Amino acid sequence: MAKGIDKGPDKNNSDWKSTACILCTLNCGVKVQLNAEGTEIVRTKGDENHPASQGYLCNKASRLNFYQNRDDRLLSPMKRNAEGGYDAIDWDTAIAEIASKLSGIRDELGGDKIFYYGGGGQGNHLPGAYSGTTQSTLGVKYRSNALAQEKTGEFWVADRMLGGYNHADFEHAQVVIFLGKNPWQSHGLHRARAEIREMSKDPNRTLIVIDPKRTETADLADIHLPVKMGRDAWLLAGMVATIVQENLQDDQWIADHTNGVGAVMGVFDKVDIADCARKSGIDEAIIRSTARTIALADSVAVLEDLGTQMNRHSTLVSYLQRLTWLLTGNFAKPGTAYTSNGLGNVGSGKERGKSPVLGGRIIAGIIPANIIPDEVLADHPNRYRAMIIESANPVHSLPDSSKWRKAMRALQCSVVIDIAMTESARQADYVLPATTQYEKAEATFFNFEFPENYFHVRAPLFVRPEGVLDEAEIHARLAIALGAIPEGIEEELNAALAEGGREGFRNLVFTKLRENPALGKVAPALLYRTLGRTLPEGMQNAAALWAVCHQHVIANRISVEAAGVAGEDMALGDNLFDAILAGPSAVIMSKEDWPDVWQRTPGGRVNFDLPEMLEAAAQLNSENPQETTAEFPFLLSAGERRDFTANTILRNPAWRRKDKEGALYINPDDAARLNLGDGSNARITTARGAVDVVVAINDRMQRGHISIPNGLGLDYPDEQGNMKTTGAAPNELTSTDLADKYFGTPWHKSVPVRVEAIG
Numbered sequence: 001m002a003k004g005i006d007k008g009p010d011k012n013n014s015d016w017k018s019t020a021c022i023l024c025t026l027n028c029g030v031k032v033q034l035n036a037e038g039t040e041i042v043r044t045k046g047d048e049n050h051p052a053s054q055g056y057l058c059n060k061a062s063r064l065n066f067y068q069n070r071d072d073r074l075l076s077p078m079k080r081n082a083e084g085g086y087d088a089i090d091w092d093t094a095i096a097e098i099a100s101k102l103s104g105i106r107d108e109l110g111g112d113k114i115f116y117y118g119g120g121g122q123g124n125h126l127p128g129a130y131s132g133t134t135q136s137t138l139g140v141k142y143r144s145n146a147l148a149q150e151k152t153g154e155f156w157v158a159d160r161m162l163g164g165y166n167h168a169d170f171e172h173a174q175v176v177i178f179l180g181k182n183p184w185q186s187h188g189l190h191r192a193r194a195e196i197r198e199m200s201k202d203p204n205r206t207l208i209v210i211d212p213k214r215t216e217t218a219d220l221a222d223i224h225l226p227v228k229m230g231r232d233a234w235l236l237a238g239m240v241a242t243i244v245q246e247n248l249q250d251d252q253w254i255a256d257h258t259n260g261v262g263a264v265m266g267v268f269d270k271v272d273i274a275d276c277a278r279k280s281g282i283d284e285a286i287i288r289s290t291a292r293t294i295a296l297a298d299s300v301a302v303l304e305d306l307g308t309q310m311n312r313h314s315t316l317v318s319y320l321q322r323l324t325w326l327l328t329g330n331f332a333k334p335g336t337a338y339t340s341n342g343l344g345n346v347g348s349g350k351e352r353g354k355s356p357v358l359g360g361r362i363i364a365g366i367i368p369a370n371i372i373p374d375e376v377l378a379d380h381p382n383r384y385r386a387m388i389i390e391s392a393n394p395v396h397s398l399p400d401s402s403k404w405r406k407a408m409r410a411l412q413c414s415v416v417i418d419i420a421m422t423e424s425a426r427q428a429d430y431v432l433p434a435t436t437q438y439e440k441a442e443a444t445f446f447n448f449e450f451p452e453n454y455f456h457v458r459a460p461l462f463v464r465p466e467g468v469l470d471e472a473e474i475h476a477r478l479a480i481a482l483g484a485i486p487e488g489i490e491e492e493l494n495a496a497l498a499e500g501g502r503e504g505f506r507n508l509v510f511t512k513l514r515e516n517p518a519l520g521k522v523a524p525a526l527l528y529r530t531l532g533r534t535l536p537e538g539m540q541n542a543a544a545l546w547a548v549c550h551q552h553v554i555a556n557r558i559s560v561e562a563a564g565v566a567g568e569d570m571a572l573g574d575n576l577f578d579a580i581l582a583g584p585s586a587v588i589m590s591k592e593d594w595p596d597v598w599q600r601t602p603g604g605r606v607n608f609d610l611p612e613m614l615e616a617a618a619q620l621n622s623e624n625p626q627e628t629t630a631e632f633p634f635l636l637s638a639g640e641r642r643d644f645t646a647n648t649i650l651r652n653p654a655w656r657r658k659d660k661e662g663a664l665y666i667n668p669d670d671a672a673r674l675n676l677g678d679g680s681n682a683r684i685t686t687a688r689g690a691v692d693v694v695v696a697i698n699d700r701m702q703r704g705h706i707s708i709p710n711g712l713g714l715d716y717p718d719e720q721g722n723m724k725t726t727g728a729a730p731n732e733l734t735s736t737d738l739a740d741k742y743f744g745t746p747w748h749k750s751v752p753v754r755v756e757a758i759g
């Protein structure tokens with residue numbers, strides 16, 4: 001069974017297959033060798049031909065065989081029985097029963113009572129595309145995914161200021177700032193460890209890390225600002241106020257390129273920097289000198305992540321950090337921030353509507369993930385009655401696992417589509433087994449590069465086992481059972497493909513859609529069953545991308561052509577689709593120039609004036625930071641990224657080479673005070689729950705700040721087949737109440753807790 005790999009080079013085997021790592025958003029290009037039976041990955045190396053990762057891999061990619069080969073693989077549909085156990089059932093029964101229950105709820109109560117969660121993880125976004133068929137057939141109106149518990153605040157701010165989610169050109173930036181982000185462990189930019197080392201060595205570049213912990217990234221920084229936990233808003237407001245009060249802003253650039261700066265000046269003219277220093281724990285002189293460093297730099301690139309996004313003032317911090325580089329003219333030129341035009345458009349921050357029970361604001365079409373269980377458990381006519389969860393594990397990953405378990409059991413029907421019997425699956429009425437990401441063509445829409453942007457469709461590495469289906473096939477079967485696919489249409493489309501090739505197919509699809517726009521609802525699954533069958537061996541699951549490519553070229557023809565893809569009118573969409581399918585590695589699908597970024601900004605300019613944020617900033621000096629209490633004297637970062645964590649993608653604890661139990665990190669002084677030795681056991685308690693952990697004394701931690709890793713507390717069969725849990729599940733401790741007031745993102749990085757030694 002799955003063991004570690006890294007067997008070293010094999011001179012007799014020159015058959016390297018091209019794929020990607022699925023353990024974080026970067027999806028680095030990987031080349032792998034399989035064993036003789038073709039069932040295991042036995043060797044891994046970086047793919048030099050991958051234009052973004054360029055051969056780079058981190059320590060985790062060599063453990064991918066633990067994803068593919070596992071003792072907890074689901075190989076049959078499962079149905080929950082009266083005792084809370086699960087019985088295997090056949091696919092026809094599963095599809096028929098699920099279709100009948102969900103359509104019953106739709107007909108009786110409305111499709112808006114059926115909730116959809118997930119759609120993909122770090123390496124797979126095609127389930128979400130195919131689920132469109134099931135969602136629209138059932139009239140699903142409300143959905144969410146993991147982005148709604150981290151990025152929606154940032155998306156909203158970036159959309160209003162810049163017209164879209166921005167990333168930055170770290171490679172060429174003179175000043176790089178990592179805010180609540182530890183890329184040494186979590187990446188987030190390509191070739192992170194190599195890039196950080198290069199920045200650190202270059203005397204002409206300044207690396208700034210803002211993090212209460214002295215992280216591995218902070219070790220290499222020129223300036224480390226060890227802000228007090230959860231108090232970044234004061235630090236950043238102090239920096240913005242320094243820029244404004246010392247007149248460091250770029251007036252010419254602001255006049256040429258922006259709107260609404262007056263409102264910003266009005267607020268930050270009055271901000272008391274000394275008060276910001278006191279509250280954030282960073283000296284006023286250092287706040288001022290850091291602001292000057294930003295203002296004097298030729299180029300500045302900032303990356304914010306969970307340390308502030310899952311923390312107090314999360315949305316406000318996303319705004320304040322942008323003010324530091326936008327007031328100083330660091331946008332849309334090399335070494336600064338940009339918006340890009342990837343396929344799939346992840347990160348659109350458009351706000352539309354409210355959730356049906358608690359009125360949570362809907363950003364990018366997803367409701368605040370935090371409020372889902374309350375919108376199930378509420379005594380309210382609009383509460384959700386059914387849920388489909390796909391390629392996600394919210395019972396483990398979202399705040400308050402115990403509330404989630406209760407919510408799932410309160411539903412009239414729940415369906416989980418996964419490859420393993422996860423914590424979420426174990427609360428569902430039906431569990432449907434999917435192919436793994438290496439048994440079908442897969443891709444993600446995490447394409448944020450610029451000026452050249454890439455897309456990578458991976459071919460499968462393995463033959464799928466009996467009993468599992470691609471999500472596309474699952475959704476097609478559900479659509480058929482729900483009577484959503486008109487008689488004869490599949491045959492007609494297949495005939496068009498056989499006789500008229502791609503052009504005939506395209507013409508028929510667009511004619512049919514004009515005649516009957518409702519057909520668009522079932523298009524993804526239909527594409528899978530028609531076009532998909534004509535694609536090269538193993539690539540059927542890529543069919544949905546055909547529609548995505550056509551949509552993309554309508555808005556982005558020039559940048560696609562500049563990338564070297566040609567084609568008259570509608571043929572360009574087909575040719576883009578064929579080009580990305582043909583690439584064994586990522587393919588350049590967009591080429592732009594820096595000035596093109598301005599086309600995406602609101603009215604061709606940066607917008608400074610976000611009244612809700614300015615109002616919050618103006619309050620900061622009169623607001624007091626939250627203090628810890630005698631009952632809960634520590635602030636816990638619940639879910640830190642470490643060397644061997646990868647959300648819940650790898651469940652077998654053997655994949656972890658270090659920190660096997662996922663230890664609690666605690667400062668030596670705190671540990672001494674609590675009588676905690678290295679390797680001793682401790683209990684962490686919050687208002688919501690308690691977990692037991694192993695202690696590792698760690699002088700990187702500030703006093704009063706402790707952390708446990710993300711992705712532990714999963715169970716997995718041991719040698720005897722008994723389920724055994726390793727480490728602590730962070731969300732047994734967290735609550736849905738501690739959250740951003742605008743968009744409901746949870747504040748997991750400063751959870752008030754108590755720590756005690758246990759025997």
Ligand SMILES: Nc1nc2c(c(=O)[nH]1)N[C@H]1C(S)=C(S)[C@@H](COP(=O)(O)OP(=O)(O)OC[C@H]3O[C@@H](n4cnc5c(=O)[nH]c(N)nc54)[C@H](O)[C@@H]3O)O[C@H]1N2
Pocket residue numbers: 023024025150179180181182183185186187188210211212213215227228229230231232305306307308311637639640641642643644645646647710711749750
């Ligand atoms: N190894 C590994 N890499 C991953 C993942 C993984 O599971 N494992 N997951 C991926 C995913 S889904 C994501 S979203 C990213 C997340 O990537 P990161 O956001 O980098 O990950 P975290 O370790 O959760 O948090 C980053 C830092 O926030 C700091 N922090 C805590 N409190 C505060 C505070 O009050 N202020 C500031 N400024 N900082 C604070 C922590 O000390 C920590 O160093 O990682 C991705 N990469």
Ligand SMILES: Nc1nc2c(c(=O)[nH]1)N[C@H]1C(S)=C(S)[C@@H](COP(=O)(O)OP(=O)(O)OC[C@H]3O[C@@H](n4cnc5c(=O)[nH]c(N)nc54)[C@H](O)[C@@H]3O)O[C@H]1N2
Pocket residue numbers: 120121122124127145146147149150306390391392393394396397398399417418419420422434435436437471638639640646647648649710730731734748
């Ligand atoms: N307390 C706390 N909680 C956190 C975090 C934290 O820092 N602290 N981090 C949060 C963050 S940033 C994120 S992104 C979330 C991530 O949490 P989730 O959104 O739950 O994502 P994953 O853990 O990646 O789970 C993905 C699921 O997809 C399944 N899967 C894998 N491949 C396939 C496939 O091909 N098909 C199907 N159908 N299923 C598949 C896996 O088995 C797994 O169950 O966790 C969040 N939770």
Ligand code: SF4
Pocket residue numbers: 021022023024025026027028056057058059060061187
């Ligand atoms: S940075 Fe590491 S975990 Fe992320 S995709 Fe690359 S190899 Fe995988």
Ligand SMILES: [Mo]
Pocket residue numbers: 146150
């Ligand atoms: Mo994430």
